[in-house]
Amino acid sequence: MVATLASVAALLRAEAERIARKAADDIHRELPGYASIGRDDLAGSAWLNVARGMSSLEEGEAPRDVPDGEARRTTRRRIRQGMAIEDIIRAYRISLNAIHDRFIEVARERSLPAESTLRGSTLLWEVGDWFVADAVKEYRTHAVSEVVRRSVEEVDVLRTLLSGSSVDPTLRPRVRALGMDPDRDHHVVLGHPTSGSREQWAADLARYGSTPGAAALVAEISGRTAALVTRIPREIAGRGVLAVGPAAPLRDLGTSAVAAEHILALVPGEIPGLHDPSTVSWRLAIPVTPLATRLLRRRYVEPLMDEGDFGVILLDTVQAHLEHDRVVRATARALVIHQNTLRHRLARFEELTGCSLESTNTIVELSWVLATRRDTGTLDVRPGITGEERPLP
Structure with a gap:
C-alpha cells in the first residue's frame, strides 16, 4: 500500500498525546517565561496544535482565519497569564517543530513519496503562518487593555496579601487568575536593582521566581519592587539587592513581609546580593529591639x-x-x-x-x-530601624 499524506497523518494522530507532551517539555525547557504555565495546560494546547496539523495534512490545505478560532482563544488565554507575544509565537513554533520532526520521521519510515513529503512539510509551516497571523491580530486587539487590567490587579492583590490582613475567600480565585497557586507557600521578596532598569529587574523576578503552575507576582509599590515567589530568584542576586522573607502560606504572608522589611533595612543598599533570615541571622532582632x-x-x-x-x-x-x-x-x-x-x-x-x-x-x-550604622562616614545609626513594624504601603 502506497503511503499518502492522509495515512501518515492517521499514524501521527495515534501519537498525538506523546508528541504534545514532548512539545510541552521543550517549551518549559526553552522558555523560562512559561514556567508558571502548568504542564497539563501546556500539553493540552500542544495537543490542539498537533490535531490542527494532522487535519491540515488530511485535508491538504492550511486552516483559514476564524474570528474566534483556537489560535485566538489560546493567545487570549496566554495574554491573561502574562505571556509576551514573542513567547506565545515561539511556544507555537516549538510545538510545530515537534510535529514536523515526527512527520518527517514517519514519512521516511513509510516511504512517503518525496513530492508528498515536501507538500506535507509546506502545509505544516503554512499552519504556523496561520497561527502567527491570528495570534498577532488577537494580541493587538486585547494586549493593551489586558496588560493595564492585570497590572492594576497585581498591585491590589499584592498589597492585600502583604498587609497581613485575613485572606478573604474571594481572594483565592483572584490569585489563581494571576497564575499563582494559592495552596503553595510563597516568599516575600523586596529589593531594587543596582544595575540595569527596574523594568528588566521586575521581568527577571517574575521569570526566575516562577515554577510550573505557580507564577510569581511582581509589582512596583511605593517606588520599590515587591514580589511573591515560589522559587527564590538567585540568578539575579548579582544585579541588585534581594531581601527574602521566610516561606509562608497566603494567610501568613504579612509575617514574611515584615521579615523582608527588616532584612532590607539591615543590608547595604548599593551592594548587590541575596539576603534572607539565615544570612542576616541575629541582626533580625535589631529592628524589633x-x-x-x-x-x-x-x-x-x-x-x-x-x-x-x-x-x-x-x-x-x-x-x-x-x-x-x-x-x-x-x-x-x-x-x-x-x-x-x-x-x-x-x-x-x-x-x-x-x-x-x-x-x-x-x-x-x-x-x-x-x-545599625548607615555607612562608614557617620556616627549615626541607620534611620528607620526603630523596632516599629512599619506596614507596607
Missing part, C-alpha cells in the same frame, strides 16, 4: 562624638577589626596603616568607652550597634 540599640549606642557611639572626625575613624577602625576577626595584621593591612597605629586606635577606643575589646560581651554589643 530599639531599647537595646539606644543603650548600646549610648555606650559605644556617644562617647566618641566629642572626638569629631577622629571619633568616626575610631569607630571605622573597630568595625574593620571585628570584620577581620580581631586579627591585627589583617586589619592593619585592610586599613593600610601600621600595626602600632591600629593598636593605638583600639586602645583609645577602649579608653573613651570604658570597655575591653577582649570581652565577649563587648564584641557582641559592638557587633549589634555597628550593624
Whole structure:
C-alpha cells in the first residue's frame, strides 16, 4: 500500500498525546517565561496544535482565519497569564517543530513519496503562518487593555496579601487568575536593582521566581519592587539587592513581609546580593529591639562624638577589626596603616568607652550597634530601624 499524506497523518494522530507532551517539555525547557504555565495546560494546547496539523495534512490545505478560532482563544488565554507575544509565537513554533520532526520521521519510515513529503512539510509551516497571523491580530486587539487590567490587579492583590490582613475567600480565585497557586507557600521578596532598569529587574523576578503552575507576582509599590515567589530568584542576586522573607502560606504572608522589611533595612543598599533570615541571622532582632540599640549606642557611639572626625575613624577602625576577626595584621593591612597605629586606635577606643575589646560581651554589643550604622562616614545609626513594624504601603 502506497503511503499518502492522509495515512501518515492517521499514524501521527495515534501519537498525538506523546508528541504534545514532548512539545510541552521543550517549551518549559526553552522558555523560562512559561514556567508558571502548568504542564497539563501546556500539553493540552500542544495537543490542539498537533490535531490542527494532522487535519491540515488530511485535508491538504492550511486552516483559514476564524474570528474566534483556537489560535485566538489560546493567545487570549496566554495574554491573561502574562505571556509576551514573542513567547506565545515561539511556544507555537516549538510545538510545530515537534510535529514536523515526527512527520518527517514517519514519512521516511513509510516511504512517503518525496513530492508528498515536501507538500506535507509546506502545509505544516503554512499552519504556523496561520497561527502567527491570528495570534498577532488577537494580541493587538486585547494586549493593551489586558496588560493595564492585570497590572492594576497585581498591585491590589499584592498589597492585600502583604498587609497581613485575613485572606478573604474571594481572594483565592483572584490569585489563581494571576497564575499563582494559592495552596503553595510563597516568599516575600523586596529589593531594587543596582544595575540595569527596574523594568528588566521586575521581568527577571517574575521569570526566575516562577515554577510550573505557580507564577510569581511582581509589582512596583511605593517606588520599590515587591514580589511573591515560589522559587527564590538567585540568578539575579548579582544585579541588585534581594531581601527574602521566610516561606509562608497566603494567610501568613504579612509575617514574611515584615521579615523582608527588616532584612532590607539591615543590608547595604548599593551592594548587590541575596539576603534572607539565615544570612542576616541575629541582626533580625535589631529592628524589633530599639531599647537595646539606644543603650548600646549610648555606650559605644556617644562617647566618641566629642572626638569629631577622629571619633568616626575610631569607630571605622573597630568595625574593620571585628570584620577581620580581631586579627591585627589583617586589619592593619585592610586599613593600610601600621600595626602600632591600629593598636593605638583600639586602645583609645577602649579608653573613651570604658570597655575591653577582649570581652565577649563587648564584641557582641559592638557587633549589634555597628550593624545599625548607615555607612562608614557617620556616627549615626541607620534611620528607620526603630523596632516599629512599619506596614507596607
